[in-house]
Amino acid sequence: MGSENITNNPNHTKAIIEPEMRCLTANEEKVIVITGATSGIGLATVKEMAGRGAYVIGAGRSEERCRNAEQEVRKLYPDASVNYLTADLSSLAEVSALASNIRSRLSRDGKSAIDALVNNAGTVSSWYVSTVDGFELQFAVNHLAPFLLTHELLPLLERSQDGTVICISSGSHYRTRLHWNDIMLRKHYNTLMAYKQTKLANVMFVTELNRRLSAAGSRIKAFAVDPGLVNTDIGLKGTGGIVKKVWQLRSKGGTPPEQPARSVAYLVTEPAPRHTGQVYWKDCRPLKPSAYSRKPDAAKKLWELSERMCGIKAGSRGAGY
Amino acid sequence: MKSMVFITGASGGLGKAFAVECASRGWDLFLTDISETALSKLSTGLTNTYNIDVDHFCCDLTDFDSRTGLFEHLHEKGYAFSFLINVAGLDYEGPFAERTRNQIRTILRLNIEANLEMTHELIKLRDPARTFRIINVASLAAFYPMPVKAMYSSSKRFLLNFSRALGEELRSQDITVTALCPAGMPTTPACIEAIEAQGFAGRITTCNVGYVAAGTIDRALRGKSVYIPGTLNRMLKAVSTIVPEALVARAVGSRWSAAQCKRAAGA
Structure with a gap:
């Protein structure tokens, strides 16, 4: 890890907290894929990027919500290149199918590369659901789906001059660890513990992905974004009782989803973050992720387990790692 | 050849939890259910993750010919089994008078007939070198007469009695029979909705399905005849044994119709 005291330097923080936001010119039109794009942070990111003239593919679970989101974006930006595709990311087969739908949509539209993949879709479940x-469920949607989708799309990201992979993680990844002897918490499931674990897994995945990409000489960079406490309804779907009530109370005090969307846009469009060596970003500035997330052996172990779970043969895809 | 674990209803919520639990213990699996797609996805996931052998066969357990096809497949492959987990079962909740003849036949065939036949045939295919363990999924409903779930609770009562009797009968042959009697479990969106509709009472009697599967396997390995997951549920069962049945039926009935009204209002 690079400079350790970035967060403690107020001048440095000030300098990048309000990064210059510019529109993209026609010849630098970015191609962006965003999952969970029908509400919350995902939809805000679609709007942010469509507003800057990017070509956007959004993915959502429900066809109806996808249609509504697409109309909402077009109302704001009538000339936007926005397409929605449906997929239930709890199923690995549907993750792979989404990847191939993305590939064919891009080739239909004459696009040969993906500049950024934003793994935003996430879920919370009160109960252990397999x-x-x-x-x-949470492990599959929040960790395995981004892992597999990234693998599937790496060849297209590799063709970009500055391919970027972003996972929406969370400050809840601090103060937790992976429970290796029962990683999906089958025996002692706890909603929050399961959620925190998947958000830690996001940071570990991004860290390990960078390690492997740079070893293979790839230009792609991966980042985790900490959205802070955002006013979305993630805690209301698939939950009940106390979890639902607490989330209703908490999220009221949260920031609007446009704030993390700006962080995503910053990481996708600005060259500066790529050269910092920092992986974990909040409000357009780097933070130090948890000590556990920086353990190389744990990240390697999680990577290999995820490969097995997704049925990926080591070294079969992407940049030769 | 290593002996396998046979699981019916393997792609449902509890069936999947049993499959994952057994896979995590490194046991080879034979799975059956009604959907080929669901079975093959689950088999792939388990094979990849736990490095075990998984075979599956799509079968409609309510159908005699379909079951015959399953048994022929097992004989052809020459499999031997050390575990049978009868999970497949269903419930048509609602007033008995409003059920159809088809529903009446299906619940009897799946919850009772299929269970008896699977048990009967699988005993013949046991691995002689090992203890053979049978788990029948009954229900907490097996302990009470339950209005609005009359057919279901009675079919589960049948399984509970059958399991206890069979366990005694087969004790000398190194076969154990365990009846699992869980409360409602949050396995599907519909189940979760039903639990939420019962409010606080639903939530506190509910155990996570992974915990139930792990606990049941542990009990079966110890040869326990009945397992009720959850301390509160064990207490409820204890109460039901000292309170007269007519009173239990009335109390259960009023609770269920309240929950039904709430669901109908929400729908």
Whole structure:
């Protein structure tokens, strides 16, 4: 890890907290894929990027919500290049199908590369629910789906001059660890513990991805974004009782989802963050992620486990790692 | 050849939890359910993650011919089993008078007939070198006469009685039978909705399905005849044994119709 005291330097913080936001010119039109793009941070990011003239593919679970979101964006930006695709990211087969739908949509529109993949889709579940593949729901949607989708799309990201992978993580990744002997918490499931673990897994995935990409000489950079406490309804879907009530109270005090969307836009469009060596960003400035997330052996172990779970043969895809 | 664990209803919520639990213990699996797609996705996930052998066969357990096809497949492959977990079962909740003849036949065939036949045939395919363990998924409903779930609770009562009797009968042959009697479990969006509709009472009697599967396997390995997950549920069962049945039926009935009204209002 690079400079450790970035967060303690007020001048440095001030200098980048309000980064200059500019529109993209026609010949630097970015191609961006965003999951969970029908509400919350995902939808705000679609709007932010569409407003800057990017070509955006959004993914959502419900066809109806995808249609509504697309109309909402077009109302704001009538000339925007926005497409929505549907996929239930709790199923690995649907993650792969989404990747191939993205590939064919891009080739239909004459695009040969993806500049940024924003793994935003996330879920919370009050109960232990297992997915079609036999994985715990939060672990599958919040960790395995981004892992597999990134693998599937790496060849297209590799073709960009400055390919970027972003995972929406959370400050809840601090003060937790991976429970290796029961990683999906089958026996002692706890909503928050499971959620925190997946957000830690996001940071570890991004860190390990950078390590492997730079070893392979790739230009792609990966970042985790800490959205802070945002006023979205993530804590209301698939939950009940106390979790629902607490989230209703907490999220009222949160920031609007446009704030993390600006951080995502900053990481995607500005060259500066790429040269910092920093992986974890909040409000357009780097923060130090948790000590656990920086353990190389744990990140490697999680990577190999995720490969096995997703049925990926080591070194079969992407930049030769 | 290593002996396998046989699971019916394997792609449902509890069935999947049993499959994952057994896979995590490194046991080879044979899975059956009604959907080929669901079975093959689950098999792939388990094979990749736990490095075990998984075979599956799509079967409609309510259908005699379909079951015959399953048994022929097992004989052809020459599999031997050390565990049978009968999970497949269903419930048509609602007033009995409003059920259809087809529903009446299906619940009997799946909850009772299929269970008996699977048990009967799988005993013949046991691995002679090992203890053979049978788990029948009954329900907490097996302990009470339950209005609005009359067919379901009675079918589960049947399984509970059958399991206890069979366990005694087969004790000398190194076979154990365990009846699992859980309260409602949050396995599908519909189940979660039903639990939420019962309010606080629903939430506190509910155990997570992964915990139930792990606990049940532990009990079966110890040869326990009945397992009720959750301390509160064990207390409820204890109360039901000292209170007269007519009173229990009335109390359960008023609770369920309240929950039903709430769901109907929400729908």
